[in-house]
Amino acid sequence: MRRSGMQALLLLTALFIFALFIGMSIVYGYTETTWKMAYQALTNGDGSTEHLVIQTVRLPRALIAASVGASLAISGVLMQTLTKNPLASPGIFGINAGAGFMVVIAVTLFNISNLQSFTWLSFLGAGIAAVAVYVIGSAGREGLTPMKLTLAGAAITALFSSFTQGFLVLNEAALEQVLFWLAGSVQGRSLDILYGVFPYLLIGWVLAIIIGNKLNVLAMGEDVARGLGLKTGWIKLISLIVVVLLAGGSVAIAGPIGFVGIVVPHIARRIIGVDHRWLLPFAGLTGGILLLAADIGARYIIMPQEVPVGVMTAAIGAPFFIYIARKGF
Numbered sequence: 001m002r003r004s005g006m007q008a009l010l011l012l013t014a015l016f017i018f019a020l021f022i023g024m025s026i027v028y029g030y031t032e033t034t035w036k037m038a039y040q041a042l043t044n045g046d047g048s049t050e051h052l053v054i055q056t057v058r059l060p061r062a063l064i065a066a067s068v069g070a071s072l073a074i075s076g077v078l079m080q081t082l083t084k085n086p087l088a089s090p091g092i093f094g095i096n097a098g099a100g101f102m103v104v105i106a107v108t109l110f111n112i113s114n115l116q117s118f119t120w121l122s123f124l125g126a127g128i129a130a131v132a133v134y135v136i137g138s139a140g141r142e143g144l145t146p147m148k149l150t151l152a153g154a155a156i157t158a159l160f161s162s163f164t165q166g167f168l169v170l171n172e173a174a175l176e177q178v179l180f181w182l183a184g185s186v187q188g189r190s191l192d193i194l195y196g197v198f199p200y201l202l203i204g205w206v207l208a209i210i211i212g213n214k215l216n217v218l219a220m221g222e223d224v225a226r227g228l229g230l231k232t233g234w235i236k237l238i239s240l241i242v243v244v245l246l247a248g249g250s251v252a253i254a255g256p257i258g259f260v261g262i263v264v265p266h267i268a269r270r271i272i273g274v275d276h277r278w279l280l281p282f283a284g285l286t287g288g289i290l291l292l293a294a295d296i297g298a299r300y301i302i303m304p305q306e307v308p309v310g311v312m313t314a315a316i317g318a319p320f321f322i323y324i325a326r327k328g329f
Contacts (some may be wrong), residue, residue, distance in 0.1 A: 184310020
């Protein structure tokens with residue numbers, strides 16, 4: 001009871017910080033605004049420049065960053081639990097690269113610009129990459145091991161990244177259109193983009209929370225889980241669907257943003273523990289906070305221009321990735 005109370009307090013604290021960073025994302029930027037202006041713009045806008053910036057630029061940007069950060073973090077938790085690999089994440093295991101590749105094909109070969117098409121193609125690319133990594137990582141006598149999964153993920157990431165670059169070289173017009181998107185960015189996105197993908201993200205979040213207790217059993221080991229009557233195959237399938245929904249949806253909105261899915265799960269476990277009933281929502285909030293903070297920072301580094309938020313998350317996540325890799329598996 002005492003531990004549950006502490007975990008509930010930590011979750012509420014994360015929720016407060018999450019809401020605070022959404023507010024900061026709405027208020028701070030190149031155009032000077034205040035908290036009072038933000039409140040007035042969201043409750044009774046007067047059409048002024050500041051209010052229009054808040055309503056049409058910063059509010060969508062804040063909500064998109066929060067949703068994408070939460071989705072990437074939750075998918076990272078699921079992947080690390082299923083594979084028992086501390087380096088597992090949508091970026092490292094090629095899922096982001098696969099989703100991004102399919103979107104680039106749509107733009108370069110078929111001149112598709114419809115968001116709904118982007119969404120389904122992102123899901124398809126994410127699913128293909130996930131299955132490819134699992135099949136390659138399972139090959140051989142030893143079966144599925146963390147090292148083989150990591151190597152398979154690196155290979156799939158390199159493969160899709162090479163294909164993506166090749167298609168863009170052949171189509172310079174498409175290169176200009178998707179280059180900033182490929183770096184990972186929430187800049188210039190409208191709420192319509194989020195509306196088209198949000199139902200899939202919401203389904204992924206709900207499914208992840210529902211299977212949280214089952215993941216606790218699975219984390220004990222597959223043999224133990226089967227002995228306790230858990231249908232491990234169904235849990236793995238549902239988890240894979242959730243990862244594809246969250247990672248594919250995130251790429252469709254903001255492009256392939258790396259390192260959130262690998263950094264946040266480790267931070268969340270250190271703070272709130274390994275119980276997935278608490279870990280998953282806490283990681284989602286922490287992922288949203290991280291991406292919101294990175295986006296706010298990206299506005300100020302080379303103001304008035306902006307750094308893609310994917311560059312900021314890489315700067316934060318790369319040292320942490322090296323630290324985890326040096327600790328070993």
